[in-house]
Amino acid sequence: MTEPAQLNTDNTVNDEAVTAFETSGPSPTSDCKGFEVRHLVKQYANADKPVLNDISFKVEHGTVLVVLGPSGSGKSTLLRTIAGLEPIQGGTISINDQVIDEGRPGTEKAGRSNRSSALRTRIGMVFQSYDLFPNKTVLGNITMAPLLVQKRDKAQVEAEALKLLDRVGLADRKDAWPHELSGGQRQRVAICRALILHPEVLLLDEITAALDPEMVREVLDVVLELAKAGQTMLIVTHEMQFARAIADHVILLDGGHIVEESHDAHAFFAHPQTERARQFLHTFEFE
């Protein structure tokens, strides 16, 4: 496995992190283009206007997109449509130019996209509520999908799971039950559970929003390290300092539209171009 293409050139890659997080997954090919959403429309059955209207953006492989926006702006819905949890009514979602989901009108009431099991494993997701499977141990949670879905070798999967756990500082908790862990620990295990499938894109939906403040840091540090290791990620967060530190690319959603997009996160936070973005960022500032 070669190192993932590093498109952000300003940081030195932590080799250890690369080997720990990027293992023998589906290797990005030379014509690898990353992840793309084009003209995405999400409409619910009884709503008068779409929740997401004509959303287009592209995330280069190995970079991090942070999605910001007030509540109700459609951030979580966006991640859910990308994960296949909600069917889309217009546009396309593609990975490396391969379309994995296509808008189909008439699916407003449907619960899920009809994406195949194999396609789903290419996009990982961690949710806000730190829900591990309570009927499985930490190790059981992480190894379940690779064993059931990818039919990988048990010994190899367990070895990899232990390596991931070690990386997030939880190797000694491999046999613990979820109820024995703190919220922050559960979120770190949930990240391992997503990573072991070698997702080409990892979606993080406000993963620290339900945590006690002291536990936020331990989770965000893991995510920062992942970013350094070249994991492509789409992150919805309300932690602005973290967003500024990790983003290669920012979009601000409001009312189902992208109101501002920037490929220079520092510039976006320092000098937002639109009035709406200024307003939004201002709500996080205290003199």
Added chain:
Amino acid sequence: MVFDWSFVARYAPFFVNGTLMTLFISVFGILLAIVVGLVCAGIEIARVPVLRQIVRIYIELSRNTPLLVQLYFLYFGLPKLGVVWSAETCAIVGLGFLGGSYMAEAMRGGLEAVPKVQRENAYVLGLTPMQSITHVVMPQAISTAIPGIVANVIFLFKESSVVSAIALADVMYMAKDLIGMYYSTYESLFMLVVAYLVILLPISVLGTWLEGRFDYARR
């Protein structure tokens, strides 16, 4: 009146036979109830049209009529319609009919208690709908439903005493028979209580163990 231990010794074998009959009827009746409950809970959770309405009607009908009436219908009513079942069959079907609705409600409660995000996690991880049910939803649903299911099992064992009314020689029937023949009220009731305790105490202990074994989702 003096408690007559020699009577107990003499007629204990009758109670053993009656206990075996109670066990036979109850075990098969409860198994039927569990199957009926699973099917009904599945139909309700999957919101299958038409079948769902039928299940609701069945549950209301089953829970709001006494087992005795259900048994009379099966044993005395059905032959008028040309269906003649043995007393054993009537008893098992009757217990299954009554217990099925109780089991369905306990199982539905368990299934509904599994948070939606659990299934979403399973979906995102690539699990097929079947794998999601067997590896994620069912284990957690069982965990929540077990106390209710165990309570229903015990309830149905006790409810089986009603089958004596259709001339099945269960343990209740033995007690009534002996009281009628010999006025041995104390001795017979004593043996009856012992017989039910012998059946139900181990089940109660087993139930408590099961609740402990499956309690991960409630912690």
